[in-house]
Amino acid sequence: MSSTQTSSVLRLGILGGANIARQFARDVRSSTNVRVVAVASRSDDSAKAFAESNGIERWFGSYDALLASPDIDAVYIPLPNSLHAEWAIKAAEHGKHILCEKPLALDRNEAARMFEAADRNGVMLLESFPWYFQPQTAAMMSLIGEGAIGDVRAIQANFGFTVGNPGANIRMKPELGGGALLDAGSYPLSLIRLVMGAAPQRVDAIATWADSRVDISLMATLVYADGRRAQVSCSMDAANHRHATIIGTQGTIETEYLNHTSEQSGGHPYGYLPSQLRVRRGIPNSVPFETIESEPGSGFFFAAESFARMIATHDTAAIEYYAQVSLDNAATLAAIIASARGERSVAL
Missing domain, CATH: 3.40.50.720 (NAD(P)-binding Rossmann-like Domain)
Known part of the structure; x- marks a missing residue:
């Protein structure tokens, strides 16, 4: 402390x-x-x-x-x-x-x-990551942990939006760490790392570059040592979209993994919306998806509460876990942008 x-x-x-x-x-x-x-x-x-x-x-x-x-x-x-x-x-x-x-x-x-x-x-x-500390995320990880979809084999995750005021927006400035990958792509990548439990072995990426030399959109494939795959896409020149599909041997999970959530589909004072989390517990597409409900709220609130709890309880194990996640995320983000710039595979 x-x-x-x-x-x-x-x-x-x-x-x-x-x-x-x-x-x-x-x-x-x-x-x-x-x-x-x-x-x-x-x-x-x-x-x-x-x-x-x-x-x-x-x-x-x-x-x-x-x-x-x-x-x-x-x-x-x-x-x-x-x-x-x-x-x-x-x-x-x-x-x-x-x-x-x-x-x-x-x-x-x-x-x-x-x-x-x-x-x-x-x-x-x-x-x-505000979404990381949402009760919905804990529910998602519980589904995976209890084997609701079998073994995870692949993930597809995306996030994108249209950047406002591009001439002055810091997201468009390379010297400030701008670009779609660092701003938007870090979200789906964090979901992939959470679910996969490890960094990938190598990455292959392709990007479209803005005049300011930041990536305005990017897609990457992540290859894992055990044969699993993930795909991440991000953009700052598209309609707002945020979705992930987690594909297992025995089922599928779909989620919007929103930062901030609400019970109501309209009229929230800050524009927060309900966040989708649904699971198909089975292989055929005739199996209906089941909607999973979780406590809504601000991801900022949940993250701050979790942070305070870790400090108050001296939870060094949690901090060490998240530190390794952050190190893996940072290494993967750097490898992805290097792959996109060099138009080649990059090993981690």
């Missing part, structure tokens, strides 16, 4: 004032285990404006100033992808636990340095 933590409530500071930070602060507000107590920005004015509009009591005009505060136990990092490693390492050196937006790092070496800094300073580092 961080040496600064003195209460059962995790006191969290946010580094940066991006839109995703606003959503995070809003959705975590109902937690009794996590409290967003501060935000930092590049200036006092922007930090103050963010704090006042989001009900946060303290603000800092620099990230370093927030990290130096003894009254903050942990930080949430929603910064551009290229800044994750720098500020996660600095946070660890200040004794802060770190909940970091996906993708954790730009490659495996960068991710390894982040975890080494966390270990060296006795803090916990967790990559935040």
